[in-house]
Structures are given as structure tokens and as C-alpha cells.
Amino acid sequence: MKIGILGFQGAFVEHERHIGRLGYEPVVVRYPQQLDDLDGIILPGGESTTMGKLLCCTGMLEPLRNKIQEGLPVWGTCAGMILLAKKLENDPVRHLALMDITVKRNAYGTQIDSFDVSVEIPKVSPDPIPLVFIRAPYITESGANVEVLCKVEGHIVAARERHLLATSFHPELTDDSSFHRYFAEMCKKRE
């Protein structure tokens, strides 16, 4: 199984490591033609404005949006969640605009407010999962078809809508592969 990781900017190498460790083939994606034989794609953490800009100027935006609309499983971490959101609370810009969520960028504040916690998410793993929040966004509103997977201090930080998965935090920065395994299962179901 081939899982793509958008390789424009940010922490894509960290995702590559997890995917490889689970025995799947990671593919760093920088060109539209690479989208054709993927079983899923991860939009990594980084700066969403940078990635959004590169999506537009490289001609990747439309092909990627089409693939996801045709059913390609996608997982956005942090900046990736912002790329997926249909609405941003504090920004007029939209990127892929595919997931029925409203996201607040830099919702916790500046770097001094970055934090980590350990939380049980039964649908993803029987054990507590370490969650790392770096200048993180969270979901302020979610549509009827969106399943909330995890809340931290009352805010939605992980959610799924059919084959679309979004997390505010960065599983790729920890040694815990639970979320990568969960996403890989989503990709397998599509096969």
C-alpha cells in the first residue's frame, strides 16, 4: 500500500518514518502526477499559509481536491487540518475546503502556549495516546456527518468525516503510531 505525504513544507519526514515502520510505502508528493497511484495521502504539519500558497502556484490544488472527492483517504495534521476545513474562523482564505468543519487557527496562542497531553481515544487505540500541540488549531464547529474522535478541554481536536481525518495535534512527532495505524485502516477499506 502506498501512502503519500504532501512534501511542500513542514514535518513530512516524520510521517514518512511512521508509515515505513508500519510496513507501508511512503511517497513524498510534490507533483500532481504522483497522486495517481496512491491509497491515501497525509497533509503534514507546517505552515498552512505556505502550503496553501504552494498548492495554488504549483497547480496541485485542483487535482488533489478531485482525488479526495473521488474517495482518496486523506489525513490532515495541524496545518493539514486547516487545508481541509470548509471554513476558517479567523481567516477569509479557504484551501481544499472539503471537510465540514470550522477551524480556528493558532487557537491556543503563540509558541509559549504550545503543550502536550496524554488522552484515551478508544476508537483509535486502547492505550492513552500522547498528543502534541504546536501553535495548534482546533475545530469550533462540525457538520452533522462529522464524527468527533477527541476533545481536549472542551475543544474538538480530532474528527472524521467519511474518508477525511483531521487532527489538531502531531502524532508524527511522537513514537506512538496509533493514529498512523488508524489512517492506514481507512486506506485499506478503500482498496
Next chain:
Amino acid sequence: MGKYELNKNLAQMLKGGVIMDVTNAEQAKIAEAAGACAVMALERVPADIRRDGGVARMSDPQMIKAIQKAVSIPVMAKVRIGHFVEAQILEAIGIDFIDESEVLTPADELYHVDKTAFKVPFVCGARNLGEALRRIGEGAAMIRTKGEAGTGNVVEAVTHMRQISDDMRRVKNAGAEELMTLAKEFCAPYELVKYVHEYGKLPVVNFAAGGIATPADAALMMQLGSEGVFVGSGIFKSGDPEKRARAIVQAVTYYNDPLKLAELSENLGEAMSGLEIKTLESKYAERGW
């Protein structure tokens, strides 16, 4: 997970990106729109500091706050080497990253800031592995080459990046019994030398800085192993800052694609005028140790 780990993690999010020097909110917006992954707020770009001479200090907090308000990407700012009070001030206004920078006039001839005393992350310059590991030992969450800021001349950044890589190869290939002697030779903490021996890389993200002026310069530094670039005077001292900024952002993503780089290098207008290193009155890279 401690604050230091979270700070190293923020540096990981900047990888593959371009951090641009900006002197006001308007430039910050241009940088963000061009795809910068962070901005460095400062009153004068290094080329102007070099030209004006005198003592260069931390920027006016009001100007930094205006830039924080103008953009949503991380905002960095510089403090003088060893000036921990300037660092306290920047931390108090919620800066995302502090650059303890040789571009400003050093405040302490002997000591750098004890970066472990702060919650915010620090980035520091280095010319070789020993210097990089000393700064990491003091708590830096990110390293950049010193290069020679404000010259538009990439030669020093190349020298420093090659030196760091060279030193790392030596440590990696050394036997376990050689490590303490290497730590002594590099004047570097033993535990960090052991880390480099084991993993073959620095324990923090490493960017290139100091003299990068073109998309080709940025791609050169990426091919030499840097994980992203700082561009100081190179953008807003050029003929068409917006276009050059966009081109450099893409050059860092497509650093291994010469055809794309050719396309990005076309018709960028005038690059900043450069300086020959030999003619410089003072080399900023020699500040700090």
C-alpha cells in the same frame, strides 16, 4: 514532554521553509503572502546595519507587535549575543522564536544567553559542529549557519554548512573510544557528541543563513543538507521583492529539480548588490564563539 521538546518541535514545523527578514507590517504581509513559513522582525536588514555601522540592538517592541498583529505565521526577533534582558522582553511580548544573533552587536564578550532559563525557543548561529553543540548545550532549539549576513554572498554559508557536515561525518565514523577526545577538540558537550555519533545528525533542526540572495543559492544550501533557509537582506533589497520571495519559497521545495529551478530563476529583476568577503571591515560570523 518538556518545554524544550515542544520548542524543538516548532522548529520541525518550519522545515522546508523560508524565514524572511522584515522591517514593518507591510513587508511581513508580503512575506506571508509569498509563502514564508515565518518572519524575522527587525528594524534594519543586515545590509543596512553593515552600511550604517554603530551599535545594533533589539528592535522596538512596538514594531515587533505590529508585525505579530499583521501575520498569522510565527514571528521571530533578534537579541544581542548574551543580552538576556532583551530576551526576557521578547518573551514577555509573546514572540515565537528568539534569534541570539551575531548580526546585532554582542552584549557579552564571554557568555551567550542561558537559553534553558526561557520558555520560548532560541535559534543560534554556528560555523562548525562544536559551536552548534555548544549552543544546543545552552538550550538552543534550532541552529543556523552564520554565513555572512548582509553581503548577498553565499560563500560563507556554504563554508559553514560544509564544515558542520564534515565534522559530523568525523564524529559518526569515529570509534566509541574517540568520542571524549573529539568532545575536547570541538569544545562540545560529550553527551551531544555521542548523539551525533549515534544518529549522524544534529539533535535539532539546522537551517542555512547569511548571504542567500537567489533561488539557486537557496537550493544550493538545501542540497548541501540544510533543512530550510533564512533570507535576510536578499529579498527586500532586491528589485522585485514579491517575485523573488515567491521564487525562493518554491526553490526550497523543489531544490532537487533543476528544470523547475531554471523556471523560478527567470526574470526576477535585480538581485541585491553583493559584497566580496575579503573587503569587509568586520565579519559578523566572528562574533560569538
